[in-house]
Amino acid sequence: MLESINFNQLPGFLLVFIRVTSFFVTLPVFSYRNVPTKHKVGFSFFLALIMYFTIPMPEISVDSNYLMLLFKEAAVGIAVGLLAYIILGAIQIAGGFIDFQMGFAIANVIDPQTGAQSPLIGQYLYMITLLFILAVNGHHLMIDGVFYSYELIPIDHFLPLQDEGWIYFIIDSFNQMFIIAFLMAIPIVGCLFLVDIALGIIARTVPQLNVFVVGLPLKIFVGLSVLVIAMVFYVMLIRNLFETMLTTMRGFMQILGG
Structure with a gap:
């Protein structure tokens, strides 16, 4: 195979290698810190060689x-x-909403994949999301997206940055992210809001009861119970979130391709 390489096209291979490597710098699953850098570079090189x-x-x-x-x-x-x-x-944002209501907002953990602090429930849901993506071969679909990006964005064409459509597309993608995060958090946040109302009524009717001592463990118990019940709902939202991610990638590449 190496004998068939036309060395006059090595500049083109370098362009392919740069795009594939740049994808793996930020693409979910492939960009995490627990994947060794030399494995990322080697995988990018051989994938770029296949695309070449x-x-x-x-x-x-x-x-x-x-x-x-x-x-x-x-x-x-x-x-x-x-x-x-x-x-x-959006998973992390939904977990932040839930943690704030459950009282876990000050108990962040270190995400081993990014090295940043993340909410407890958000990290739990995020790990479930990654397992779902790997279970349905979502990483293969991401690699397909890298491959078909050359049909939407030719390698020898420049980006039409004078068109403002890509800016509006990114803003709309942010809106979709917050809507999905709100839908994921609303079952637990809504139940915890009702718990807060009940605790407020109890505090007014039974002043001898210290609601600050009873309220925190009660909200944690209710929040975890609703989380277990709503897991089927969350799996459906995770599937929709993954489909939205693939659709957003393709739509953004179509805009960049003009």
Whole structure:
């Protein structure tokens, strides 16, 4: 296979390698810290080598525009992967809403995949989301998205950044993320709100009862109980969230491809 490489097309292979590597810098599942960097680079190299022999490769010369093409490929991979990661971040936002109502807001944990602090319930739901993505071969669909990005964004074309459509698309994607996070948090947050109302009524009718001592464990018990009951509902939302992430990736690449 290596004997068939046309070394005049090595600049084109470098463009492919830059885009694939940039995807894996921000793409969910592949970009996490517990995946060794040398494995990411090696996987990106061999995947780019496969794409080199699969996608139609135009003749690309090293000229004044080649450096701009390198930056364009890096920007495409990072932007699309980051947008997918932001959509998946709705899980963390929903967990933050739930933790605030349950009293876990001050008990954040370190996410081993990103190294940042994350809410307890948010981390729990996020791990379930990752397991769901791996169970339905979602990582294969992400790799397919990387492959088909060359049909939507040709390797030798520049991005139409003068069009403001991509800005509105990102804003709309943020709106979808918060709507999904709100839908995921509303069952538990709503039940805990009713618990707060009940505790307020008890505090007014039975002043001798210290609701601050009783309220926190009661809210934790109610919150965890509703979380167990609503897991089927959450799995459906996680599926919709994953479909939204793939649709958002494809729509954003279509806009960048003009």
